[in-house]
Amino acid sequence: TAGITQAPTSQILAAGRSMTLRCTQDMRHNAMYWYRQDLGLGLRLIHYSNTAGTTGKGEVPDGYSVSRANTDDFPLTLASAVPSQTSVYFCASSDLGGAGTDTQYFGPGTRLTVL
Amino acid sequence: GQNIDQPTEMTATEGAIVQINCTYQTSGFNGLFWYQQHAGEAPTFLSYNVLDGLEEKGRFSSFLSRSKGYSYLLLKELQMKDSASYLCAVMDSNYQLIWGAGTKLIIKP
Numbered sequence: 001t002a003g004i005t006q007a008p009t010s011q012i013l014a015a016g017r018s019m020t021l022r023c024t025q026d027m028r029h030n031a032m033y034w035y036r037q038d039l040g041l042g043l044r045l046i047h048y049s050n051t052a053g054t055t056g057k058g059e060v061p062d063g064y065s066v067s068r069a070n071t072d073d074f075p076l077t078l079a080s081a082v083p084s085q086t087s088v089y090f091c092a093s094s095d096l097g098g099a100g101t102d103t104q105y106f107g108p109g110t111r112l113t114v115l
Numbered sequence: 116g117q118n119i120d121q122p123t124e125m126t127a128t129e130g131a132i133v134q135i136n137c138t139y140q141t142s143g144f145n146g147l148f149w150y151q152q153h154a155g156e157a158p159t160f161l162s163y164n165v166l167d168g169l170e171e172k173g174r175f176s177s178f179l180s181r182s183k184g185y186s187y188l189l190l191k192e193l194q195m196k197d198s199a200s201y202l203c204a205v206m207d208s209n210y211q212l213i214w215g216a217g218t219k220l221i222i223k224p
Binding site for chain 1: 160204217
């Protein structure tokens, strides 16, 4: 089982360009999340989706957009990248409200540098 | 506001025991999670507490006191591979995880 995959692994992007970070899970989890992780700070939630067809804003949504057309995929788009978006981006998923503990499972991350 | 506090860094010796503390103030509580994160890798789930008390899982144990807003992760028989950051996170009333900044644990031979 692959779990959660993310692409690309890393990317250098010129400021002002757009980019989509891809995330796919094969666990049939209903909920998916995008976080960014910066040195010295905790993981910060960008956007989330509790079920296919719905999305919500997290703590730091500005400059990012998401869509959830189906259960498996949850892409994150930067419309016009800025240097402050340099970070490591993690996608996660969980079986929210299911029989378990709502534990979130993480993809391997995308390291993005905006110059 | 919501806040999770944990020490920035701790050092321990191989074979010893270490306790990593976490205090929290959140709007609502639906469980506390501990994750391990090795440098350059993704966080991986270690433990979950929703009721007061101790949960033991092999060399790792996690304790929760909801009245005190306090948890700790106890690591026994430390191994070099335990060198990592340990992240404390609380699920709030909206079922969102609020994360601490993590504790970097350095294990010395």
